[in-house]
Amino acid sequence: xxxxxxxxxxxxxxxxxxxxxxxxxxxxxxxxxxxxxxxxxxxxxxxxxxxxxxxxxxxxxxxxxxxxxxxxxxxxxxxxxxxxxxxxxxxxxxxxxxxxxxxxxxxxxxxxxxxxxxxxxxxxxxxxxxxxxxxxxxxxxxxxxxxxxxxxxxxxxxxxxxxxxxxxxxxxxxxxxxxxxxxxxxxxxxxxxxxxxxxxxxxxxxxxxxxxxxxxxxxxxxxxxxxxxxxxxxxxxxxxxxxxxxxxxxxxxxxxxxxxxxxxxxxxxxxxxxxxxxxxxxxxxxxxxx
Numbered sequence: 017x018x019x020x021x022x023x024x025x026x027x028x029x030x031x032x033x034x035x036x037x038x039x040x041x042x043x044x045x046x047x048x049x050x051x052x053x054x055x056x057x058x059x060x061x062x063x064x065x066x067x068x069x070x071x072x073x074x075x076x077x078x079x080x081x082x083x084x085x086x087x088x089x090x091x092x093x094x095x096x097x098x099x100x101x102x103x104x105x106x107x108x109x110x111x112x113x114x115x116x117x118x119x120x121x122x123x124x125x126x127x128x129x130x131x132x133x134x135x136x137x138x139x140x141x142x143x144x145x146x147x148x149x150x151x152x153x154x155x156x157x158x159x160x161x162x163x164x165x166x167x168x169x170x171x172x173x174x175x176x177x178x179x180x181x182x183x184x185x186x187x188x189x190x191x192x193x194x195x196x197x198x199x200x201x202x203x204x205x206x207x208x209x210x211x212x213x214x215x216x217x218x219x220x221x222x223x224x225x226x227x228x229x230x231x232x233x234x235x236x237x238x239x240x241x242x243x244x245x246x247x248x249x250x251x252x253x254x255x256x257x258x259x260x261x262x263x264x265x266x267x268x269x270x271x272x273x274x275x276x277x278x279x280x281x282x283x284x285x286x287x288x289x290x291x292x293x294x295x296x297x298x299x300x301x302x303x304x305x306x
Contacts, residue, residue, distance in 0.1 A: 201241035
């Protein structure tokens with residue numbers, strides 16, 4: 017009994033240590049457990065869900081490993097006498113039926129909370145950008161602008177040109193995504209979020225989400241849904257710039273400048289830096305850089 021009491025105290029102290037650590041700032045490389053660091057406000061709850069899930073799994077794992085070690089040590093063979101045989105243990109069976117259900121229910125609850133948080137939309141976003149996916153490229157439209165041709169400013173990717181989506185930092189940006197043919201998926205890994213692009217709206221699905229980027233930079237975007245022969249090359253780039261540069265970029269585009277020229281105007285690279293067109297045979301296919 018004394019040994020069991022000591023083991024119980026050690027287990028309790030270990031659990032208390034884990035719970036204490038969870039109250040600290042866990043947004044560092046160690047506590048992310050290999051999870052990438054996001055660049056939007058919406059990515060933080062996703063990272064927290066991952067960290068909490070891994071910690072919960074480790075707690076369960078240590079309990080199971082502890083029970084295995086305890087059984088090996090304290091129930092090892094001590095002679096030739098056959099131990100007392102037990103057909104069943106009703107309290108134990110009830111426990112290991114209820115505890116997994118409680119764990120699953122807890123994970124489900126926190127997953128729903130994070131999902132609702134990530135998919136929450138503001139009544140009036142600061143910026144709206146329409147994203148049109150097609151086999152096998154992207155079009156980005158800025159509906160609140162008017163180009164030199166009288167149409168909204170837009171950027172369309174081509175086999176020899178990576179399309180660049182320009183968005184402002186520290187603003188609520190709404191993406192309205194649509195597909196011209198099959199199911200695609202709009203995915204920027206650093207957003208820690210992706211959304212399937214469902215063709216049409218007859219099924220009632222609303223292909224809209226918002227992000228609030230908190231870091232400027234260039235980030236590769238991909239199609240994350242197998243959409244055909246050249247799915248793997250359907251890449252794009254997200255360029256997060258300051259609010260002033262974003263306004264200047266749109267003004268340059270409205271004046272008739274191309275995406276390349278407008279980006280050069282605000283001191284940005286005119287071509288994508290995170291992914292590039294890659295020539296194979298007689299055609300161009302997009303390939304992400306390592």
